Amino acid sequence: MFVKNAWYCAGWDYDVTLARDSIVPRMIAGQRVVLYRKPDGGVVAFEDRCPHRQAALSLGRKEGSGLRCMYHGLRFNAAGVCDEVPGQEHIPERACVRAYPVVEKDNWIWIWLGDPQLADPNLICFSVGPSDPNWSIRTSKMHVKANYRLEIANLADLGHLAWVHEKTVGGSRKYCEMKPKHTMTARGMNSQYWMRSIPPTAAVAHLFPPDMLVDLSFDIQHTIPCNWIMHFRVFSAGTATEGESNGQLIMDSYTCQAVTPCDENSVDYYYAWGPSKATDVPGLADMLGKTLDIAFREDANVLEAQHLRTKEEPGRRGVDINLDAGPGRMLWLLDKLLKEEAKVSAPASALAG
Amino acid sequence: MQVASLDRSTEGVVMLELRDPGSRPVPSFTPGAHLEVYLPNGLIRHYSLCNDSTESDRYVLGVGLAASSRGGSSYLHQEIRAGDILETSAPRNNFPLVADAHEYCFISGGIGITPILSMIRWCVRNSRAWQLYGCARSRRRAPLYEALLELSGAEDRVKFHFDDEQEGRLFDPRPVLESLSATTHVYCCGPGPLMDAVAAARGGRPEELYHFEWFTPVRAEAGSDRPFCVVIHSSGQRIEVPSGRSILSVLEEHGVGVPCSCREGLCGTCETPVLGGVPDHRDRVLTEEQKRANRSMMICVSRAKSDVIELDL
Numbered sequence: 001m002f003v004k005n006a007w008y009c010a011g012w013d014y015d016v017t018l019a020r021d022s023i024v025p026r027m028i029a030g031q032r033v034v035l036y037r038k039p040d041g042g043v044v045a046f047e048d049r050c051p052h053r054q055a056a057l058s059l060g061r062k063e064g065s066g067l068r069c070m071y072h073g074l075r076f077n078a079a080g081v082c083d084e085v086p087g088q089e090h091i092p093e094r095a096c097v098r099a100y101p102v103v104e105k106d107n108w109i110w111i112w113l114g115d116p117q118l119a120d121p122n123l124i125c126f127s128v129g130p131s132d133p134n135w136s137i138r139t140s141k142m143h144v145k146a147n148y149r150l151e152i153a154n155l156a157d158l159g160h161l162a163w164v165h166e167k168t169v170g171g172s173r174k175y176c177e178m179k180p181k182h183t184m185t186a187r188g189m190n191s192q193y194w195m196r197s198i199p200p201t202a203a204v205a206h207l208f209p210p211d212m213l214v215d216l217s218f219d220i221q222h223t224i225p226c227n228w229i230m231h232f233r234v235f236s237a238g239t240a241t242e243g244e245s246n247g248q249l250i251m252d253s254y255t256c257q258a259v260t261p262c263d264e265n266s267v268d269y270y271y272a273w274g275p276s277k278a279t280d281v282p283g284l285a286d287m288l289g290k291t292l293d294i295a296f297r298e299d300a301n302v303l304e305a306q307h308l309r310t311k312e313e314p315g316r317r318g319v320d321i322n323l324d325a326g327p328g329r330m331l332w333l334l335d336k337l338l339k340e341e342a343k344v345s346a347p348a349s350a351l352a353g
Numbered sequence: 354m355q356v357a358s359l360d361r362s363t364e365g366v367v368m369l370e371l372r373d374p375g376s377r378p379v380p381s382f383t384p385g386a387h388l389e390v391y392l393p394n395g396l397i398r399h400y401s402l403c404n405d406s407t408e409s410d411r412y413v414l415g416v417g418l419a420a421s422s423r424g425g426s427s428y429l430h431q432e433i434r435a436g437d438i439l440e441t442s443a444p445r446n447n448f449p450l451v452a453d454a455h456e457y458c459f460i461s462g463g464i465g466i467t468p469i470l471s472m473i474r475w476c477v478r479n480s481r482a483w484q485l486y487g488c489a490r491s492r493r494r495a496p497l498y499e500a501l502l503e504l505s506g507a508e509d510r511v512k513f514h515f516d517d518e519q520e521g522r523l524f525d526p527r528p529v530l531e532s533l534s535a536t537t538h539v540y541c542c543g544p545g546p547l548m549d550a551v552a553a554a555r556g557g558r559p560e561e562l563y564h565f566e567w568f569t570p571v572r573a574e575a576g577s578d579r580p581f582c583v584v585i586h587s588s589g590q591r592i593e594v595p596s597g598r599s600i601l602s603v604l605e606e607h608g609v610g611v612p613c614s615c616r617e618g619l620c621g622t623c624e625t626p627v628l629g630g631v632p633d634h635r636d637r638v639l640t641e642e643q644k645r646a647n648r649s650m651m652i653c654v655s656r657a658k659s660d661v662i663e664l665d666l
Contacts, residue, residue, distance in 0.1 A: 184612060320615035322638050328614030328622025336610060 002029035002261060003337045005114030006187075006225055007124045009258035009270055010035060012139055013107045016043055023067070025058035027262040029113055029225070033100065034058040038065035044078050045111045047098040051082070057097065107131050107139070108258060108270065114341075123187065125223040128254040130272060135254055137274035138289025144269055144300045146307035148226050148261035149331060151269070154299055155228045155257070156326035158193055158218060164302055168203045168295045182326055187337075188223035189329050196245070197237040203291050213237035215245035222330055224337060226259035226267070252276040253288065265307070269296065354379070356437045357411065366464060366496045367430050368403075371412045371439065378409045380641065382444035384472040385540075385566065388412060389442035390429075397635075398425040401468035401542070401566070402444060403497065406475060412444070415496055417464030443641050448566040450475060454538040456482040460526060460551055462543020463489055466496050468566055469542055473504055484510050488524045488547060491517040523547070527554045542566040581657040585609060585666050586628055600652040600664075609666060611652060618654035625652050630662030 008028050016024050016035045024035040025048050032048035034057045048058050055071035065078040073086040082095035101112040101119035106129030112119035130137040161170025181192045195216040200208045215238055219231040238247030255273035273288040360368040373379055387401045404413035419426045450472050459469045476483040489495035492515050505511035514524040541551045548565050580595045594603045614622040618636030626649045634644040636651035
């Protein structure tokens, strides 16, 4: 089940270029989408199905700002309207391919799957992209064979850093003891965590003196469907036990993550991390980027195995623990939006009945 | 808590000794306190503590087998074994002992002796004058009989009444109560008819001298929690929460959506800030300290001790 009226990340801007063969198929929330750029640079997103016999338009050919299906040659303009059916004069009225609203923001391509009238670009989540002059952001992506609800739950609970990321970005039992402050927003949840006076994580411990302790601040904005933007700061350990650390700021960074469900069984995960220009040193941004590649493979191993098991026994009711508060809130919100959409799209007769 | 030992030496009674599985000290209690015991079969029961309240390493509970047990006492009588883990609340006290009385008169019936025994131990430790009228159906069925005999001492402070030795006659509290000094505090715990008889025999003596522990308490039953009113801060809406319904389910019915997941007080998803009133915390998320602070509550299971509770929703 997917929320239709939402912006879904369709990839990094560089995934879709002006090159002749840059016609990019994507599966997004159960819909087949094809992306290409017009000569003016604008991105077009069509349903990846010819209205004639469902041939893949992603096997087609770019012609100016339009796209031609390379099965029977139907040509579509950038609005998805057929302007040529080779071999006949008449162009059937229904010879249109669905064109989705597209917005590029912070180096991500966003598409709206639902009612185009509701596609408000202001609903696109806040993010910091690699072209932002104040940050040194490195980008990457990964395909994970797990349902996106498992990703939501994974990202809404940092307790798992203690165990899953023991050798990279976690490892301290204290991650399970952090008491996050969760605040619901209209389409998501903001979470704040502090970790105080802990040793640096395994991935970066070699950069610090042996007895050095740090304070960590995690300031996270989750939005539906599964976008996750974290302002992450590292301080030398201070004495404050509440609120802002009074240690010295060592690194200020953003990690921006968009998890786009392909279907019920997999996600495309677009992610980035990098320090502020003010706290950057040569090699830092590249190290952070590579660290995420390793850490998210650690998550993927857990989630893919979990996904197989939940598919085998979908009805099994799990035990609940205190760490479930964040996941519980985000999944509750997702289910609420799904229910609201189901109500609106129910046929009028059903509502009347 | 871990069941350290069981004592079934009295017919129809099992004494449970509970200790922390990691041998840590247990939260302190005062005479008359009880624990809420969360049974694996989902039932919640209240049992009084009978050990010395200065002991910091254990709780001792007395559980009588209720004739019409719906799975609470019968579970503890039949299923529980030494070494088992029992989930409990911290000690709570609805039957506190007035510390500055010059004399105490205790009247117990059957297993109702448990909170009173911890009170007697306190009196002995603090050299207070006390007497006990301990009632039971028979000597064989008198819980803690040996312990009471020992405490009775040379002053013969304990008088027993065994129904079967009195040709089935029940204890008549009137002569005892009539002979009390004007400032003696009376503490009574036992079956309803005994407590009714004591209450009826109060005569003209001040009500504040009488203390009862309603031992088959209405409050222990999930279905019979008292109703209260929830105020929604943002809208000013007032919503009645009846007995047997959770705040969460009543709010949902009124279109007030609150994120939730487990509905059992385990996951913390429905944690809601409290702006006024006193929560009756029943969750397994907040620490004891957080519960005492009363700043937030899990509305899927927790209720209100006050008549009105205001939530920041």
